[in-house]
Amino acid sequence: MLRIALPNKGGLSAPAQEMLREAGYRQRPSERDLTCLDAENDVEFFYLRPRDIATYVSSGDLDLGITGRDLVRDNGSGAGTEELLDLGFGRSTFRYATRVGSKHELGGQRIATSFPELVLKDLAARGETATVIRLEGAVENAVRLGVADVIADVVETGATLRQAGLEVFGEPLMESSAILIRREGGTSNGSTAQLLRRLQGVLVARRYVMLAYDVRADMLEDACALTPGIESPTISPLHREGWVAVQAMVLLADSHRIMDELYELGARGILVTSIHACRL
Numbered sequence: 001m002l003r004i005a006l007p008n009k010g011g012l013s014a015p016a017q018e019m020l021r022e023a024g025y026r027q028r029p030s031e032r033d034l035t036c037l038d039a040e041n042d043v044e045f046f047y048l049r050p051r052d053i054a055t056y057v058s059s060g061d062l063d064l065g066i067t068g069r070d071l072v073r074d075n076g077s078g079a080g081t082e083e084l085l086d087l088g089f090g091r092s093t094f095r096y097a098t099r100v101g102s103k104h105e106l107g108g109q110r111i112a113t114s115f116p117e118l119v120l121k122d123l124a125a126r127g128e129t130a131t132v133i134r135l136e137g138a139v140e141n142a143v144r145l146g147v148a149d150v151i152a153d154v155v156e157t158g159a160t161l162r163q164a165g166l167e168v169f170g171e172p173l174m175e176s177s178a179i180l181i182r183r184e185g186g187t188s189n190g191s192t193a194q195l196l197r198r199l200q201g202v203l204v205a206r207r208y209v210m211l212a213y214d215v216r217a218d219m220l221e222d223a224c225a226l227t228p229g230i231e232s233p234t235i236s237p238l239h240r241e242g243w244v245a246v247q248a249m250v251l252l253a254d255s256h257r258i259m260d261e262l263y264e265l266g267a268r269g270i271l272v273t274s275i276h277a278c279r280l
């Protein structure tokens, strides 16, 4: 039986469960449940604090885990894990910020953060010495309340920083997103490979749509150049003489541009449908 750690709370919890449901796995019926057995798929899920997940996976007590890359790097046990897949949600950067107009320096400053290990590693790499103050959250308040001169925190839109009168400085310490991890050097059995294929299928289904259209046969090569598909587009004959129907997967983000260009080529009956799941 495959044993998988998932975030029990916080911003990564709901999207992680949604992704697993889309991949065909059973998820806990109540947000208070700490385990969920999916007997049909021979998988058991354990809902844990996202910060703790690397601890269980690096020790080998759980086979796989979903958590934030930044949380793994801030957990000493993270070094004993490896990343199998970027799951595409929970994207953020981790950055230093200070009061607008203040000096952009780290040496000798008091730096407030919920990610002390990340910050200490970064300071060591820079050869800087500073005082790191560990806070549980709402770190942006630390500067105006006088507890710190600088913060190091998760930035998504930057709205929280702006509201607190802070500005980022320097390069991001890291870019994060939700990831699937396993024990470093671990081997994949059949169930792990199946889970990976299913999650990859969800990622593709989220990024791509199926495009179908009719086009005159003499324009087919130009049309296929716009919609090459992943392997090759499907061409079917139409009852109408001299016309064919084409089906191909295209990136959702490109779909409207491609539809406009196909229409210009003379294609008609252009339809976009979403993909619920796939194995490529």
Ligand SMILES: Nc1ncnc2c1ncn2[C@@H]1O[C@H](COP(=O)(O)OP(=O)(O)OP(=O)(O)O)[C@@H](O)[C@H]1O
Pocket (backbone or CB within 6 Å): 007, 009, 010, 011, 012, 050, 051, 067, 068, 069, 070, 071, 090, 091, 092, 137, 154, 155, 156, 157, 176, 177
């Ligand atoms: N806007 C965001 N705010 C907080 N975390 C975010 C955001 N966007 C992505 N993340 C990621 O979510 C993870 C933080 O999850 P965690 O469960 O620790 O805290 P949370 O979602 O902020 O919940 P809480 O702070 O209420 O416990 C990190 O990997 C972080 O990079």
Ligand SMILES: O=P(O)(O)OC[C@H]1O[C@H](OP(=O)(O)OP(=O)(O)O)[C@H](O)[C@@H]1O
Pocket (backbone or CB within 6 Å): 136, 137, 138, 139, 140, 153, 154, 155, 156, 157, 158, 159, 160, 161
């Ligand atoms: O760049 P933004 O889009 O504004 O998002 C980033 C903010 O969101 C998170 O806070 P959260 O709501 O998790 O509260 P916390 O600080 O107490 O964890 C994070 O710690 C930042 O404060």
Ligand SMILES: [Mg+2]
Pocket (backbone or CB within 6 Å): 137
């Ligand atoms: Mg938070």
